[in-house]
Amino acid sequence: MSxxxxxxxxxxxxxxxxxxxxxxxLIPFAAGHEMIRxxxxxxxxxxxxxxxxxDQMIGAGCVARVVAAWVGNVSExxxxxxxxxxxxxxxxxxxxxxxxNFSVSLALWAAAWNVPYLPTVTLLGSDVLTTNxxxxxxxxxxxxxxxxxxxxxxxxxxxxxxxxxxAWGPLGIAEEAGLAAGEVILSCEELVNxxxxxxxxxxxxxPETKVVAVVHEPGxxxxxxxxxxxxxxxxxxxxxxxxxxxxxxxxxxxxxxxLGVPDRGxxxxxxxxxxxxxxxxxxxxxxxxxxx
Amino acid sequence: xxxxxxxxxxxMVAVAAREIADGDLVFVGMRLPILAFGVAxxxxxxxxxxxFELGLLRDQPAQAFLATMGDPPNVAGALWATxxxxxxxxxxxxxxxxxxxxxxxxxxxxxxxxxxxxxxxxPAVKLPGSGGGADIAILSRRWVTLMNHEKxxxxxxxxxxxxxxxxxxxxxxxxxxxxxxxxPAAIVTTLCVLRFPEGGGEAQLASVHPGVSEEQVRxxxxxxxxxxxxxxxxxxxxERELAWIRRLDPDGHWTGGxx
Numbered sequence: 001m002s003x004x005x006x007x008x009x010x011x012x013x014x015x016x017x018x019x020x021x022x023x024x025x026l027i028p029f030a031a032g033h034e035m036i037r038x039x040x041x042x043x044x045x046x047x048x049x050x051x052x053x054x055d056q057m058i059g060a061g062c063v064a065r066v067v068a069a070w071v072g073n074v075s076e077x078x079x080x081x082x083x084x085x086x087x088x089x090x091x092x093x094x095x096x097x098x099x100x101n102f103s104v105s106l107a108l109w110a111a112a113w114n115v116p117y118l119p120t121v122t123l124l125g126s127d128v129l130t131t132n133x134x135x136x137x138x139x140x141x142x143x144x145x146x147x148x149x150x151x152x153x154x155x156x157x158x159x160x161x162x163x164x165x166x167a168w169g170p171l172g173i174a175e176e177a178g179l180a181a182g183e184v185i186l187s188c189e190e191l192v193n194x195x196x197x198x199x200x201x202x203x204x205x206x207p208e209t210k211v212v213a214v215v216h217e218p219g220x221x222x223x224x225x226x227x228x229x230x231x232x233x234x235x236x237x238x239x240x241x242x243x244x245x246x247x248x249x250x251x252x253x254x255x256x257x258x259l260g261v262p263d264r265g266x267x268x269x270x271x272x273x274x275x276x277x278x279x280x281x282x283x284x285x286x287x288x289x290x291x292x
Numbered sequence: 293x294x295x296x297x298x299x300x301x302x303x304m305v306a307v308a309a310r311e312i313a314d315g316d317l318v319f320v321g322m323r324l325p326i327l328a329f330g331v332a333x334x335x336x337x338x339x340x341x342x343x344f345e346l347g348l349l350r351d352q353p354a355q356a357f358l359a360t361m362g363d364p365p366n367v368a369g370a371l372w373a374t375x376x377x378x379x380x381x382x383x384x385x386x387x388x389x390x391x392x393x394x395x396x397x398x399x400x401x402x403x404x405x406x407x408x409x410x411x412x413x414x415p416a417v418k419l420p421g422s423g424g425g426a427d428i429a430i431l432s433r434r435w436v437t438l439m440n441h442e443k444x445x446x447x448x449x450x451x452x453x454x455x456x457x458x459x460x461x462x463x464x465x466x467x468x469x470x471x472x473x474x475x476p477a478a479i480v481t482t483l484c485v486l487r488f489p490e491g492g493g494e495a496q497l498a499s500v501h502p503g504v505s506e507e508q509v510r511x512x513x514x515x516x517x518x519x520x521x522x523x524x525x526x527x528x529x530x531e532r533e534l535a536w537i538r539r540l541d542p543d544g545h546w547t548g549g550x551x
Contacts, residue, residue, distance in 0.1 A: 023346035023376070024362025048346075048376070049423060051360075072420035072425035074322070075359040079420060086418035098407060099425040102343055102380045109377065125469045126426045133414055140470045148448065169367045170347030171375040225364050234359045282368055 006213035016044035030220035055079035076241035111180035152181035154195035161209025306529035323393035391432035393432025402476035405450035429455035441481035
């Protein structure tokens with residue numbers, strides 16, 4: 001399925017969407033950019049951090065609410081669109097439900113396990129308890145209310161057509177995000193035969209039954225890194241941080257990298273890829289699933 | 293750059309590295325603390341391990357420059373790659389000896405604000421938020437924060453406590469609220485080191501960096517700063533520390549003196 005079709009069919013206006021679940025790596029930028037091109041409105045974005053993807057979608061006017069631990073640009077600092085939205089309501093007012101990294105994970109596990117909340121001792125003594133209606137202090141514990149996303153979008157190294165997604169490296173909150181969400185959209189570097197995925201079922205993140213779309217989208221996480229495939233494009237984040245300081249600069253950036261390209265293939269054609277692709281590989285030892 | 297000179301950031305990394313004891317499990321965080329972990333691991337703390345919240349455990353520092361903890365060189369050679377809730381499990385169990393937290397604003401009781409300057413509904417500045425900061429502040433055995441020393445950053449009381457230190461400074465504030473970790477140990481700035489007394493309370497001037505005057509520190513601090521009885525000068529980074537810092541940050545991205 002193309003990213004265009006996946007977003008058209010499974011991310012209507014008003015959806016709540018988890019993205020950037022692995023924190024700095026494997027951020028599904030291509031999916032977010034397609035949502036911008038299709039002028040999605042009133043989205044709720046859910047994640048731990050988002051390393052500028054949320055900032056871009058907020059600046060493009062797609063977002064009504066953010067449920068997250070951190071929104072900005074990890075190597076560069078503040079998110080300028082996030083600031084404009086929260087401080088001045090530009091381009092649209094933004095509702096913020098603050099979390100910590102730990103509590104946003106618990107909110108998704110609560111939804112995954114189908115309970116109204118999970119108790120924890122984190123956030124005791126923090127004013128974050130006052131800026132998220134889903135957090136409540138009860139008898140010396142914090143009850144973290146379940147967050148049930150409509151859809152989780154995950155970028156992975158490889159997947160098969162049936163939706164068996166395999167990722168490696170740090171996984172962040174990808175598993176609880178996928179289990180908590182109603183539906184999962186995958187984008188993958190490699191679309192592989194099921195012989196590959198079924199050879200290592202421990203590597204599969206989620207039950208394939210959750211997956212509604214598999215998009216073969218190499219480079220779909222750029223500028224975030226993909227272990228074994230792509231380095232992090234630090235300069236791209238720096239350029240974005242610089243240009244998004246003003247509304248005009250951001251609009252120009254958006255035109256160049258999102259609105260002015262029809263899809264990720266065209267985006268990659270525009271990108272100087274030298275030095276970004278990982279060429280030195282480190283393969284793990286195979287494991288033995290022998291049964292007799 | 294001559295090895296006899298160093299930037300304030302290089303000094304901060306060396307000071308942060310010295311906070312890491314051999315054998316510590318360190319919740320590393322981002323930027324300068326990533327370098328501090330690498331320096332400590334290769335000098336006085338060969339048994340230290342670094343835990344990265346997104347789901348990594350390492351002994352050796354990465355063999356290349358890191359802009360974020362999720363960069364591929366930080367994954368290659370890791371001891372453990374896992375989900376974030378597993379790193380948070382170790383934190384929740386009190387197994388993390390030391391955490392590092394970055395901050396936009398800190399107050400005299402060590403509370404950090406990385407969320408809102410001014411009003412919460414229509415803030416003057418919307419900062420990025422907690423990330424893992426609040427979790428580290430509440431659950432690690434002790435923690436250290438690093439920041440540029442400016443009057444607008446070192447304030448009497450923060451308007452929003454993202455990551456709690458010692459609250460309003462009354463004895464037992466953390467214990468009474470159920471905060472399990474020991475709280476902040478030090479604030480390492482571009483001008484000095486502030487430390488908290490055993491059991492918590494108000495930050496005190498512990499050492500002033502070489503070439504910085506006490507008056508300068510006071511002028512850039514938003515409260516009437518008390519000095520420790522043994523106030524001294526911060527020992528500068530030695531040759532080994534500097535060599536490791538420059539190996540881990542060869543272009544001075546984090547320590548070259550730019551903001």
